[in-house]
Amino acid sequence: DAKTTQPPSMDCAEGRAANLPCNHSTISGNEYVYWYRQIHSQGPQYIIHGLKNNETNEMASLIITEDRKSSTLILPHATLRDTAVYYCIVSPRDGNKLVFGAGTILRVKS
Amino acid sequence: DAGITQSPRHKVTETGTPVTLRCHQTENHRYMYWYRQDPGHGLRLIHYSYGVKDTDKGEVSDGYSVSRSKTEDFLLTLESATSSQTSVYFCAISESRDRAYEQYFGPGTRLTVT
Numbered sequence: 001d002a003k004t005t006q007p008p009s010m011d012c013a014e015g016r017a018a019n020l021p022c023n024h025s026t027i028s029g030n031e032y033v034y035w036y037r038q039i040h041s042q043g044p045q046y047i048i049h050g051l052k053n054n055e056t057n058e059m060a061s062l063i064i065t066e067d068r069k070s071s072t073l074i075l076p077h078a079t080l081r082d083t084a085v086y087y088c089i090v091s092p093r094d095g096n097k098l099v100f101g102a103g104t105i106l107r108v109k110s
Numbered sequence: 111d112a113g114i115t116q117s118p119r120h121k122v123t124e125t126g127t128p129v130t131l132r133c134h135q136t137e138n139h140r141y142m143y144w145y146r147q148d149p150g151h152g153l154r155l156i157h158y159s160y161g162v163k164d165t166d167k168g169e170v171s172d173g174y175s176v177s178r179s180k181t182e183d184f185l186l187t188l189e190s191a192t193s194s195q196t197s198v199y200f201c202a203i204s205e206s207r208d209r210a211y212e213q214y215f216g217p218g219t220r221l222t223v224t
Contacts (some may be wrong), residue, residue, distance in 0.1 A: 034211050043200045043215025044153065091210060097168065100153035 004088045009105040012082075018075040019041040020104050022088030033064060035073045036100070037084040044087065044100070046057065064099050078108045114216035118202050120224045122159070129188040133201030134156050135181075141203050141210055142184040143202040144168075144176060146195075147218075153200065159184055191223045 006024040012018040021061040023032065035047040035053045048055055048062045050071070075082055087103040113136030123129050133142060139171045143158040145168075155168030157176040165176050173195060188195055198220050202213040 041158075043202070043218055046212050048213065049211055079202060091211060093211065096153055098211065098213065099155075099160075099169075102152060103182075 004090055004101055006086075006088050006101070006104045007015045008102065009107070011107050012075075012078045013110060014108055015019050015077055015110045017062040018028060018078040018082065018087050018106055018108065019069065020075075020088075020106060022072070023070045024088070024090045027068050027090050030099045031090045032093055033062065033071050034091065034098070035060070035062065036087045036089065037082075038087070038103070038107075039081075039084040045087075080110060082106065082107075092108075114201060114203055114219060115217040116199075116219045118219060120220045120223060121215065123191050124224055126129060126190050129191050129221065129223075131186040131199055131201075131221070133184045133186070133216060135184075135203050137203060137205075137214075138181060139203040139205050139214075140181075141204040141206070141213075142178065143204075143213065144174070144186045145200045145202065146170065146186065146197040147200060148197050156186065156199075191221075193223050195221065196223045197221060 032049050032051050034049040036044045036046045048060050050064050051064045064071045085103040085105050087100050089098050115134045117144045144156040145153045147153045154170045156174050157168050159165045159178040177185045198218050200218045201216040204210045204213045
């Protein structure tokens with residue numbers, strides 16, 4: 001499975017967009033990009049996934065570059081409750097074995 | 111929230127004792143997973159199940175066994191607990207192989223082995 005690189009931490013002002021980057025330069029053609037987050041002391045929460053097109057749902061938007069070597073998760077209007085560790089994962093669609101790395105700690109500040 | 115419960119939520123046990131953790135789901139999802147989470151290691155897959163009585167090993171399966179006799183229950187057993195198994199254990203479920211990426215996690219069980 002392709003590996004991912006994320007910044008260890010980021011800060012964002014409440015109400016502003018949070019843009020979380022992820023590099024996955026070794027991604028292969030059948031691998032999807034998935035994002036999860038984990039709020040302190042809770043289980044991880046699935047956010048969004050994509051293959052090559054940009055995706056949007058009620059929680060976030062996912063922008064994948066044309067060469068698929070990097071992506072950005074966008075939380076359009078961050079709130080204090082979005083403070084969490086965000087994980088970028090690359091895996092085939094039938095990814096039973098999701099591998100969670102260290103992720104990015106996002107701190108939303110008022 | 112997906113209907114996933116874990117029991118117990120907290121447990122303290124002594125080295126060498128057997129421990130069983132239970133994951134119960136009300137979503138009728140086919141796939142179930144057990145992860146452990148430790149500082150510096152992130153989440154690591156222990157075992158998973160792709161149907162009743164169908165299980166497979168994950169990344170860190172040594173010292174653990176699992177059983178799934180019903181769709182809704184997935185049990186994780188530590189036959190003889192060791193201090194290295196002190197961790198937070200998460201259960202997760204997913205609907206199907208095609209949606210295996212979309213996993214829903216339970217609240218976790220904090221296990222301390224003294």
